[in-house]
Amino acid sequence: MEEKMLTLEKFEEASEVVKRVTLETKLVYSDYLSAQTGSKVYLKPENMQFTGAYKVRGAYYAMSTLSEEQRAKGVITASAGNHAQGVAYAAKSYGVKATIVMPTTTPLMKVNRTKGYGAEVVLCGDVYDEACARAYELAEEKGYTFIHPFNDLTVATGQGTIAMEIFKELPLVDYILVPIGGGGLATGVSTLAKLLNPKIRVIGVEPAGANCMQESLKEGKVVTLPGVNTIADGTAVKTPGDKLFPYIRKNLDEIITVKDEELVGAFLDMVENHKMVVENSGLLTVAALKHLNAKDKKVVAILSGGNMDIITMSSVVQQGLIFRDRIFTVSVLLPDKPGELYKVSGIVAEQNGNVIKLEHNQFVSTNRNAAVELRITMEAFGTEHKTQIIDALEKEGYRPRLLQTVQTIFS
Numbered sequence: 001m002e003e004k005m006l007t008l009e010k011f012e013e014a015s016e017v018v019k020r021v022t023l024e025t026k027l028v029y030s031d032y033l034s035a036q037t038g039s040k041v042y043l044k045p046e047n048m049q050f051t052g053a054y055k056v057r058g059a060y061y062a063m064s065t066l067s068e069e070q071r072a073k074g075v076i077t078a079s080a081g082n083h084a085q086g087v088a089y090a091a092k093s094y095g096v097k098a099t100i101v102m103p104t105t106t107p108l109m110k111v112n113r114t115k116g117y118g119a120e121v122v123l124c125g126d127v128y129d130e131a132c133a134r135a136y137e138l139a140e141e142k143g144y145t146f147i148h149p150f151n152d153l154t155v156a157t158g159q160g161t162i163a164m165e166i167f168k169e170l171p172l173v174d175y176i177l178v179p180i181g182g183g184g185l186a187t188g189v190s191t192l193a194k195l196l197n198p199k200i201r202v203i204g205v206e207p208a209g210a211n212c213m214q215e216s217l218k219e220g221k222v223v224t225l226p227g228v229n230t231i232a233d234g235t236a237v238k239t240p241g242d243k244l245f246p247y248i249r250k251n252l253d254e255i256i257t258v259k260d261e262e263l264v265g266a267f268l269d270m271v272e273n274h275k276m277v278v279e280n281s282g283l284l285t286v287a288a289l290k291h292l293n294a295k296d297k298k299v300v301a302i303l304s305g306g307n308m309d310i311i312t313m314s315s316v317v318q319q320g321l322i323f324r325d326r327i328f329t330v331s332v333l334l335p336d337k338p339g340e341l342y343k344v345s346g347i348v349a350e351q352n353g354n355v356i357k358l359e360h361n362q363f364v365s366t367n368r369n370a371a372v373e374l375r376i377t378m379e380a381f382g383t384e385h386k387t388q389i390i391d392a393l394e395k396e397g398y399r400p401r402l403l404q405t406v407q408t409i410f411s
Helices: 008-018 031-037 056-065 068-072 082-094 108-116 128-142 153-159 161-169 184-196 212-219 245-251 260-274 281-291 310-323 340-350 383-395 405-410
Strands: 040-045 075-078 098-102 120-123 175-179 201-207 254-258 298-303 327-334 354-361 372-379 401-403
Touching (some): 031 040, 040 161, 056 161, 075 128, 098 128, 108 120, 161 184, 184 201, 201 212, 212 254, 260 310, 340 354, 340 372
Parallel strands (some): 040 298
């Protein structure tokens, strides 16, 4: 069956099939990102799908191609979360039993949502690759039908339907940015995009700490990373799909890698400017815009998902504020006498700084009259405002010392 996939005919068929379970995620023009990059940036918000991610496309289309016998056996897959929900949702639609093996590090929200669609969840391993190995074992033991999250041309065909929708809305698109984990989405999107317009440039984006496809392209063959380290859990894959690799080599024009701290900034950009929650893997394409030289070109960034648990979200927001100098901590030494705290707070207030936290340590010196330590965590408008506050404290002779705000905030 797979050898007949990734043709224009199959992409058209898949596009009709997935309409049964997908929402219409129309392109969103971003004034903010366009101004930042000099490109005409459009967002493809797959984070707004029923299951919170594009994965339902490939899962449902793959389920539609299974025989009654294959469905009767039940299906199994491994996933860090989004494919899990896609398969669980598709299985529920077809009345099929689904078993999902997920890494133990999967955010609780993704686990609970997968269970909410009626699937049985098995937690195993620290990363996707370990969970996948266990899923293959269970498929062998129980006779389940395995639906691979990315290394499956049928699944990739379903994912590629995103490109069909992009071209219908924006026929003259110049660039499409697509996240890469194992390569299913990138394979489907790039293959269909090149079928529709061979001149279009399709750029894959990987986390710097999980760049398995980039390394494979360098070596000219599929390679396995010794480990992965990224906050983009949905793309934390050590080995890309070998069935997909030939299509990636043929149709992908370039791969950009982004660091985790760039994803943190991208999260703030999306929340503040577009009021959208996008998970870290989905933010890869937004972060990559700053690395793309595409002035005055029409660029579509695919936001692949929005399934992020509240604890992770809170951490990313605070980290983002710290990275952008909107929260910082200083230590000042002052005499231990009445009025000194009032004086320091007055200086901060005059500069429109907003105090979040104060720590007063009388035991920093054996001579309390000479000096006690005051640690001030405060909110600023950005780097320029932060510098202004520090300069004002220095002018009054307090010699402020910047501290590692992360430790102060999360202690």
